[in-house]
Amino acid sequence: MRTTLDIPDPIYREMKVKAASEGTTMREIILDGVAMRLRSRDAAPRQGARPRFPVIRSERPGSLKLGEEGVYEYIPFP
Numbered sequence: 001m002r003t004t005l006d007i008p009d010p011i012y013r014e015m016k017v018k019a020a021s022e023g024t025t026m027r028e029i030i031l032d033g034v035a036m037r038l039r040s041r042d043a044a045p046r047q048g049a050r051p052r053f054p055v056i057r058s059e060r061p062g063s064l065k066l067g068e069e070g071v072y073e074y075i076p077f078p
Helices: 009-022 026-039
Strands: none
Touching: 009 026
């Protein structure tokens, strides 16, 4: 079956570089990703599952005051 996907340019370029470096095709990368997602137990969120939040350790619990910028020191963001 054929389908059409709209892939954002940065992701497309990254995928193209990865395919070339691995000596494979972009088609194979996409099919591998879809197959992994379908086999994954985490493919669909469980109902009633609670979100997991990061834990920030403190030497003095309750004393950590984070501003809008301070959170970036403790939690990595993409």
